[in-house]
């Protein structure tokens with residue numbers, strides 16, 4: 001079995017670059033380009049020399065091979081919401097980082113009739129804002145429930161006309177699948193699925209039209225064989241579905257199969273396993289006896305737990321049933337929030353830019369709140385201020401991305417740093433007072449800060465949720481300034 005290479009170093013990449021340091025790519029040196037190429041901040045297409053000089057074709061091919069992760073990435077859809085799944089280099093996030101979060105696709109049947117419009121509009125627009133990120137679903141899994149190629153085709157066409165969300169076309173009937181795929185092939189749908197019975201037909205269409213294919217089998221040897229056969233016939237992007245099974249013993253088997261595929265790709269360099277792996281928590285609904293709407297929430301809960309397990313083990317893509325309706329937003333909140341945490345880059349400190357941020361329409365005597373540049377501090381404070389409609393300034397101090405309590409203890413959040421930030425970002429130029437409101441957890445810096453910044457310090461609440469009450473009860477800037485001026489007399 002062919003082995004893929006281990007992670008390249010910047011020097012390995014540099015050795016194959018032009019080394020002219022021409023700067024066409026926007027980098028001063030080819031070495032800087034090599035470093036960011038390895039971090040996937042740019043692509044090989046950004047080097048003009050490699051792409052325009054025919055003599056460099058061999059080096060370009062070698063670089064493509066060198067930078068290809070052991071689990072190849074697959075792109076579904078086109079435009080600004082196209083979704084990249086897989087492409088990972090490590091089994092555990094702490095070994096490096098994960099690059100592409102689990103793609104969350106919501107199942108939609110093709111026989112919804114008039115309801116399809118509202119459902120697609122909702123899925124297209126639904127978003128959750130959390131810690132400064134906008135979390136959204138990644139695609140629609142359109143299922144051919146009708147059994148009719150015409151209905152499936154029409155639904156696919158309607159969705160692409162209403163939304164730029166990527167589409168996965170789901171039917172094990174190759175004729176129906178390819179009828180719809182032909183209708184929307186320019187939108188680069190993912191074809192689900194190639195099986196041992198239909199792979200030649202599905203694979204040949206996908207190869208001709210440069211579409212990605214999901215292959216499915218609960219037998220991992222058979223799945224590897226399908227993967228190899230599809231690749232051999234020219235399919236360039238494959239996703240592996242080892243099946244999602246509920247019931248005694250099946251949960252462990254489902255988990256194991258996903259991990260076996262990921263391990264084969266990443267640790268054992270098995271090229272047939274070297275593709276994104278998907279799971280289908282929505283399969284719950286066809287495997288369990290469901291008595292109408294009785295205990296509906298319990299069933300939804302089971303499906304979402306499976307989704308959470310899959311996100312937690314870096315499954316590349318999920319199909320969910322729950323989450324399709326507005327009152328099921330809790331399912332999306334849970335999975336998208338989990339994904340946001342798991343797929344954060346552990347090498348990057350969660351910091352925001354220091355500065356003096358304007359909130360609302362502050363006036364001459366509006367308060368200036370001080371906080372750290374730890375992302376999980378700055379954003380909630382900002383949201384609390386915005387949510388309470390408090391017109392003010394938020395002075396964000398560089399605490400090296402550390403939260404206030406730890407940064408006060410560690411010395412990163414200190415009177416000098418706050419004073420320098422107030423000066424650098426001209427905090428007092430915005431108002432006609434010299435008052436800073438320190439977070440309660442930094443109360444002990446008050447005296448030193450008053451001296452360093454020549455200001456009056458008020459100690460605010462320990463938690464930003466207490467700010468509205470603090471402003472209502474204690475924000476008396478004229479009184480504070482009177483005291484401040486009397487001190488100076």
Ligand code: SF4
Nearest residue numbers: 018022023025030047
């Ligand atoms: S465009 Fe290519 S050759 Fe020029 S500096 Fe960038 S990497 Fe080097």
